[in-house]
């Protein structure tokens with residue numbers, strides 16, 4: 001399916017002329033994994049206070065805000081978290097979102113990012129509810145490495161079962177996201193590349209990022225996209241592909257023998273802020289315009305106070321049209337220390 005609508009409507013532009021096209025919706029701040037690069041167990045332990053249910057948007061509230069965003073030009077919705085599959089009634093929300101249409105009647109691109117742990121049971125109900133495709137995060141095929149990366153000893157085999165269930169349910173394409181962190185999973189790059197190619201999965205390697213302020217990020221821990229590509233190219237020769245559409249975050253490369261492609265998301269070494277068309281809605285109804293934001297704008301309070309769709313749309317228009325952030329292009333020692341909102345809270 002094309003990532004662009006059939007006919008473009010006049011876009012809502014920010015101060016750097018970037019259109020609002022994508023909305024990432026965090027449906028929960030909770031997760032059953034404790035990946036040290038995102039939600040380290042020593043910081044987010046048993047007594048950590050996640051959002052109480054009363055502060056989390058209901059399915060109806062999420063669908064209403066998403067519908068308003070679609071009216072403003074959003075044509076791609078990605079459900080995320082936290083771990084979205086830990087939210088009860090997720091298929092009901094997917095059902096609501098799958099019925100949304102762009103102003104010129106086009107279907108929206110509806111997808112979801114998950115750690116895959118509960119996908120075996122949920123792939124079919126999600127597909128039946130209207131989910132079209134899916135991204136599964138998987139950092140290694142080696143159980144010892146994967147355990148260290150997920151922080152809860154979760155076995156690889158159960159994620160693979162989830163991927164198989166997604167395939168059986170007709171979700172396509174299935175993408176796999178792999179964060180690469182130096183000293184942890186560089187040795188997993190090639191086995192993952194070979195496996196994804198053999199299984200016809202779209203693999204994306206992600207540079208380890210300084211999201212939030214709890215993961216102890218250091219530049220030295222980043223394995224650059226160039227290093228990742230060089231490691232693969234040495235065994236499985238690659239050539240670059242042109243981007244599929246404006247704002248595509250993955251730099252795509254295909255195997256020279258025509259056996260498939262991989263992508264690298266180089267948000268640290270090759271920032272793509274100039275093409276960022278994404279807003280993020282947190283589980284508690286705050287809108288963020290940057291993954292590295294320190295603050296967001298509360299939409300839940302006016303929503304629950306009874307504002308009309310037109311009033312809420314005006315708020316979103318204001319937020320987007322005054323947006324000028326470009327964190328990754330400005331990344332420096334000074335920005336690293338900012339009290340950034342955690343990725344699991346604002347939606348990965």
Ligand code: SAM
Pocket residue numbers: 031037038080081082083084113114115116135136137177178179206207208209210211215343344347348
């Ligand atoms: N729980 C879901 C999952 O695992 O895909 C969705 C949320 S998770 C925050 C979304 C993605 O962000 C995952 O692929 C995860 O690996 C990635 N991620 C989290 N922290 C990261 C970091 N510090 N650097 C790069 N990617 C990160």
